[in-house]
Amino acid sequence: MTRFAAVAALAATAVFVGLAPGAASAHTLASSSVTIELTDHDASGTISLAVASLDKAFTAGHRSKDLSAAEYQAQVVDYLDEHLTVRGADGVPWAEDYRNFARQTVEGIETITVDVDFDVETDDPADFAITYDAIIEAVSDHEAVLVLVDASNRASTPGVFTTSENTLTVGEGATAVGLLDMTRFGFHHVLDGADHLLFLLTLLLPAPLIVASGKWQRGPGLGWSVRKVIHVVTAFTIGHSLTLLATSLGWIRVPGRPVEVLIAASVAVSAVHAIRPLVRGGEPVIAGTFGLIHGMAFAGILADLGLSGRTSVVTLLAFNVGIELAQLLATACVFPSLYLMATRQSYTAVRVGGASLALAASGGWMLGRLGLVSSPFDGIEGTLIRHPWGVVIALAVLAIAVRLLDHRNAQPPTLKVPTSPDDDGAAPPVLVPSPAAPRLAASGVLARRPPP
Numbered sequence: 001m002t003r004f005a006a007v008a009a010l011a012a013t014a015v016f017v018g019l020a021p022g023a024a025s026a027h028t029l030a031s032s033s034v035t036i037e038l039t040d041h042d043a044s045g046t047i048s049l050a051v052a053s054l055d056k057a058f059t060a061g062h063r064s065k066d067l068s069a070a071e072y073q074a075q076v077v078d079y080l081d082e083h084l085t086v087r088g089a090d091g092v093p094w095a096e097d098y099r100n101f102a103r104q105t106v107e108g109i110e111t112i113t114v115d116v117d118f119d120v121e122t123d124d125p126a127d128f129a130i131t132y133d134a135i136i137e138a139v140s141d142h143e144a145v146l147v148l149v150d151a152s153n154r155a156s157t158p159g160v161f162t163t164s165e166n167t168l169t170v171g172e173g174a175t176a177v178g179l180l181d182m183t184r185f186g187f188h189h190v191l192d193g194a195d196h197l198l199f200l201l202t203l204l205l206p207a208p209l210i211v212a213s214g215k216w217q218r219g220p221g222l223g224w225s226v227r228k229v230i231h232v233v234t235a236f237t238i239g240h241s242l243t244l245l246a247t248s249l250g251w252i253r254v255p256g257r258p259v260e261v262l263i264a265a266s267v268a269v270s271a272v273h274a275i276r277p278l279v280r281g282g283e284p285v286i287a288g289t290f291g292l293i294h295g296m297a298f299a300g301i302l303a304d305l306g307l308s309g310r311t312s313v314v315t316l317l318a319f320n321v322g323i324e325l326a327q328l329l330a331t332a333c334v335f336p337s338l339y340l341m342a343t344r345q346s347y348t349a350v351r352v353g354g355a356s357l358a359l360a361a362s363g364g365w366m367l368g369r370l371g372l373v374s375s376p377f378d379g380i381e382g383t384l385i386r387h388p389w390g391v392v393i394a395l396a397v398l399a400i401a402v403r404l405l406d407h408r409n410a411q412p413p414t415l416k417v418p419t420s421p422d423d424d425g426a427a428p429p430v431l432v433p434s435p436a437a438p439r440l441a442a443s444g445v446l447a448r449r450p451p452p
Contacts, residue, residue, distance in 0.1 A: 031188075032144035034084075034132055034161070036170075039151050043094070043118040043125040047080060049135065051103070051110040057138040073101045080114060083134040088123030095119040126150070126170070133166040145185060157181050157315070179318040186322025189301055190330075191388060195263050195365060196294060197330055202270040202358045203232055203283050204335055205351050208342035211280045216351070222339065228283070229335055233327060235284040239291020240298060241320055247299035248316050257369065259296045264365035266290035267358055274355035298323060333392045337399035344406040350398070 032053070036045045054076065055063040064072050077098045086094045100115040118125075135142045144161040146168055159168040160181050190196050208225040209216040219225050246252045269290065273282055302319065341347045367373045 031185075032135060032142070032161075033147060034130070034144055035147040035149065036086075036130070037149040038125045041120070041125065043086075043120050043128070045116045045118070046113055047084070047116065047134075048111060048113045049076075051112055053135050053139065053142060054112065057135050069103075076112060077101065077114065080116075080134055083132065083137065084116070085131045086118055087129045087131075088120060089127045090123065092121075092123075094121075094123070094128070129167060129169045131167040132161045133163075136161060136163055136166060145181070154312075155315075157185075160185075179314065182315055182318040183322040183325070186298075186319040187326045188322075189298070190323050190326035195267060196297075198358055198361060199263070199267045199270055199290065199294070200233075200236065200287075200327065200330060201334055202267060202274050202355060203236075203287055204229065204331065204338055205274040205354055206277070207232065207283065207335065208339045211277045214277065216277060216348075218343065225339055225342075229331060231284045232287045233331055235288035236291040236294070236327070237324060239288040240295030240323070243292045243295030244298045244320055244323075245313070245316055247296050248302050249313075252296075254296050256300055259293060259300065260369045261366055262290075262293045263297055264362045264369060266293060267362035267365070271355040271359035271362060274358075275352055334395060337392075337395040340399040341402045344402050346402050346406050350402065 032050070033048045034045060035048075036043060051064050057079065058075070060066075062075060067075065081096060081098065084096065086096075088094060095118070097117045097119070098114055099117070100113075102113050104111055104113070130146065132144055132146075134144070136144065140163050142163075145157060146159050146161060147155060148158050148170060149155045158170055159165070161168065206216055207229050208219045210219045211217070219228075243252070247254065266286075269278075270286055272278065273286060279285065298319075302316070341350055364373070
């Protein structure tokens with residue numbers, strides 16, 4: 001491998017590190033959710049928070065690692081009691097009773113759930129205003145999704161709590177689905193999900209190439225490459241849409257941990273395929289097959305919001321539209337740089353370097369999700385996910401560098417210049433670089449000398 005090829009491989013690794021997360025943390029699903037369940041006469045709720053996000057609201061010495069389980073539980077309950085208020089139609093706050101504090105791991109994220117019962121007294125529980133700013137008051141970009149389950153067990157998303165809007169009013173029309181919120185939630189879930197992004201990006205690595213004699217070779221052109229990308233994205237969309245709908249509507253049920261391990265395995269398969277093709281035209285097959293697994297993970301997010309089996313197909317489609325928009329945005333931002341590099345010899349080093357890192361990340365994910373190891377990449381994912389344009393710009397800079405340096409390192413053509421006569425009187429040729437060689441060859445000056 002040339003010195004530049006080695007540099008290109010290291011640069012590719014640096015770009016992919018931007019998408020390589022901690023082994024036990026595939027998603028930065030740090031958003032909270034507040035689920036309110038209504039009956040004809042009562043109201044109760046469940047609050048779900050990521051421990052890493054919740055700790056940001058506490059000062060040093062009061063975070064999860066600093067306190068015993070009982071002390072931390074008491075602190076969290078007091079904090080939620082301070083930052084959650086529900087008022088009836090008359091403006092009087094409902095009394096709150098917290099119970100069933102639990103810690104669990106959801107998609108590799110340590111999560112706390114707390115149930116709460118409300119004393120609605122004589123109020124109509126379907127008419128209230130809820131104020132919530134837990135974590136939001138300390139982390140300005142944090143959001144919490146409000147999920148409403150009515151007396152007929154239908155779920156909807158009336159809105160999202162943010163820094164600018166921490167109070168939402170729920171009335172008789174509250175069962176209308178917040179389609180825009182669900183679309184936005186699906187959009188951000190993919191952009192915050194490093195495993196989904198890394199799977200797609202790794203499949204795009206060989207998109208500008210074709211398989212010849214069992215190896216990757218340069219593809220026939222831009223139009224062909226774009227059609228190939230469309231096939232990959234479409235296959236992934238069909239796969240995850242089918243299982244997203246089936247799982248969310250309760251038609252199939254799969255435990256979360258095996259799904260997360262299989263998602264990590266999907267990154268490994270796409271990485272091996274990017275290094276050496278597993279099958280001709282295999283990218284759409286891999287995308288569609290493992291898209292089925294990724295769809296189950298997407299459905300798991302809705303289940304965590306309390307929407308599984310309760311929401312409408314329209315809500316699921318809105319969430320899926322957000323997923324597709326994020327997927328298309330990521331592809332549009334990354335593919336031009338990959339294609340620009342794919343026309344150069346050094347792209348092999350970029351492709352193999354990036355795929356190798358993806359393979360290492362997937363191995364870390366699998367081990368982490370099985371609870372066997374912690375990751376050496378902890379902390380990297382959050383930084384890069386918060387600055388996605390940095391990854392896009394780094395890849396674009398790498399593409400430009402590959403083209404410029406490949407052009408610079410290209411060997412110039414040669415001229416055959418006679419020096420001294422050999423034994424039979426003919427002058428042996430000597431190879432001399434000449435920038436004029438292409439022009440002379442085109443004019444016929446550099447014709448082969450006939451044998452004596």
